Amino acid sequence: MAATLIDKIWDSHVVGRRPDGRDLVYIDRHVLHELHAPHAFSKLAKAGRAVRRPDLTFSAVDHTPRSTPGRTDRNAKGEVIELLAAMREGSKRNGIRVFDLADAEHGISHVVAPEIGMVLPGSTHAVPDSHACTVGGLGALAFGCGTTELEHILATQCIAMEKPKRMRVRLEGKLGPWAAAKDIALKIISEIGVAGGRGHFIEFAGGAVRALPIEGRLTLCNLAIEMGSRTGLIAPDDATFQWIAGRPWAPQGAMWDRALATWRALSSDSDASFDRDIVIDCESLEPQITWGTDPGQAFGISGRAPDPASAPAERRAALERALDYMGIAPGEAIEGLAVHRVFIGSCTNARLPDLEIAADIARGRKVAEGVNALVVPGSAKVKRDAEAKGLDRVFRDAGFIWGEAACSMCAGANGDHGERGERILSTTNRNFENRQGPGARTHLVGPALAAAAAVTGKITDVRKLMGGAA
């Protein structure tokens, strides 16, 4: 029978059916982080349960450490960050390897897992973090989960779940200059809404997806959760296989050939049917930016804020609140608004190509007076690679701060945050009220618009700054 890629991976990972009717789906790789691991470890210990597969489980240190140059594992008071200490202790007790601050594999878990070859096409992956879906860019089925589900996976290496519906989002057309994966994602969310994919897993397909570099596919899948979908993925192709080949944990030699033969079957059958199938035209797509307080409140850089007065009555209050929070007048052009902070980082947009785009714009320019601009690589490897290419110099010469890999200002859990009323251009994934600090105003953008704002001090159409061609 014709099957979608989602069905193929799901079905091949079903261990059995629970008495309550849910499937038990096997998890191939499980990565923890310090915000949730400590609670799960202590609940597990209390119940006297062991970790079933410590060899398939890893602990990442990403949410809490400072990203300032020369940082340690201490907080501002000089104490070891308590969540970090608790995760280290629990990991040690359970025989789980920690990718700690000084390790070559350190970084944001969603950046590290693909780059070391931990996540492979056709595999399942779980992280107690909603952006686990990032690694869907390699053709893996990834689940963000809560703390109790995390504990369940630790004890059983399975997740209990009912198979969701399948949705396909086909993206066609050639993007306009300076538009990339982030812009496609924001475009999708603005069309289908932040709950548009709820109850579904999404497969991204179409010419515009095929044309994306692997890092861009990771960016696109990263934002599946902002579409309301628990996960998103892209069928792997030769570009994927090439990208994975030779990574430290990837199969090699005869094992690689064997794996590759099975990976080649990882696509939706041409006659497979989806519960929902939509097409979005990305022809000449311009760089996108959010104007409001959810990722769906986005439009092209040439856009103007909506006018609540002309919106349907039931939407009016929400629009007014969003504009008020963001300090934007109804109908106001987004271009030209003064910017106080720029953050280039996070599991969305802090891989090497993201930093290269930003560096192209920063090169030979200066961060505008009064702008605080921070670049935080997504992993220690991205940082090493960027430094080998001299990107750190480009950024530092321009007046950016060049940080140490971590989530940093994405959620502010490490203490990096914006101030009340500050306008921030951020390459992250959530522009919710207060996300980047109480009262801070976040606009989500790709690295190009972020860098352009940093060097001009205002929201700027990068195409005008750099000329039309990317």
Added chain:
Amino acid sequence: MLAFTHLRGVAVPLIEDDVNTDQIAPVGLGPRLNQDYAELLFKRRRVKLDGSPDPGFVLNKPQFARPAILVSGRNFGCGSSRESAVWALVAVGIRCVVARVFADIYRENCLQNGVLPVCLAEADADRFDALVVADDGAGEFSVDLAAQTITGPGGERFVFEIPPMDKQRLLRGLDDIGMTLDQANEIAAYEARVAALAPWQQRADIAKL
């Protein structure tokens, strides 16, 4: 897991769409191991944009000091997977959320913690929301999961649908992990099968094979 059978108490109207986990329980600028989850609940919504307390925010009103049911709009709980956004509800006594639609991960986190997620039929939902707003914390609502009903202070009854699987999980407060561990043989058999068929899935350090 906490079982859910009946609940009686005040229903809090927060009738907005897309109430996200950053609102429900912000991560904070320095998350701690032992949080006061009650204090975390809607922490930043409780203050105005200038940081001063907002007496207009519904959970700051005295009649909602001991809430039992939270009533919201579409896509409740979108955002992060962090379970503290459910623990914060439980910490103040909220064991039932009525919303038009729930975000997927959040809904699962509710079930894991004995919090009943209720979606009413669209027409009932409008009437129910209006009732909760008009009641303004004056009366008690009661929820009966076995009967799948919510009853308003004046006896108005609303019937809701819930998948039988979820209903059973809540009613019996089953230990999910214990249940899965009963199937350990199946898990072991799966592992053995895959180790032979696709060894790269069963070994993280496959490059060394």
